[in-house]
Amino acid sequence: MSEDAAPDPALSRLSAALGTLPKRGLPPVEHWNPPYCGEIDIRIAADGTWHHNGSPIRRDKLVRLFSTILRREADGRTVLVTPVESVGIVVEDAPFLAVEMAVEGEGPDRSIAFRTNVDDLVRLDADHALRFEQDSEGGLKPYLHVRRGLWALVTRALTYDLVELAEEREIDGQVWLGIAAGGAFHRIAPADQA
The missing domain is CATH 2.30.270.10 (duf1285 protein)
Structure with a gap:
């Protein structure tokens, strides 16, 4: 939504409900082209729970951080991407x-x-x-x-x-x-x- 557009009331309601979460932008992962380094043992279960090495990731801030560096590749793989590496993860349904x-x-x-x-x-x-x-x-x-x-x-x-x-x-x-x-x-x- 452009800055000139009128605020969306439904979006404003949800934003207000979130309270004082810090504003954050998304990293420009679409511009990063690091080498693919293989699979990592991270899985997003169908219920939305993130797992590492078979155990749920319990730190919500870490899950939110990882979610910002997700990218869907042209071949259908879902990867976590940084400026220096890209690693494949498993997504059971939707991320x-x-x-x-x-x-x-x-x-x-x-x-x-x-x-x-x-x-x-x-x-x-x-x-x-x-x-x-x-x-x-x-x-x-x-x-x-x-x-x-x-x-x-x-x-x-x-x-x-x-x-x-x-x-x-x-x-x-x-x-x-x-x-x-x-x-x-x-x-x-x-x-x-x-």
């Missing part, structure tokens, strides 16, 4: 979880913002879209684009809240179920399949 949501307004003017498990604040818009994938039981799992090809799985509780906001729209002759927010219509599925 982040969307754990909190704020909604302001209705219809095309609706604003939806999310907080991730590592305290990223993300406004749902054309650059930070939702996508829906089918799970192993035939249900749909929503994901939110956070940054640089990295996604957050939306928690089950928030998924129910999102479904409450869904509406039908005809697009190119087909009726879709989706969510209007941030100036975009985020398609869930064709209405006859939802």
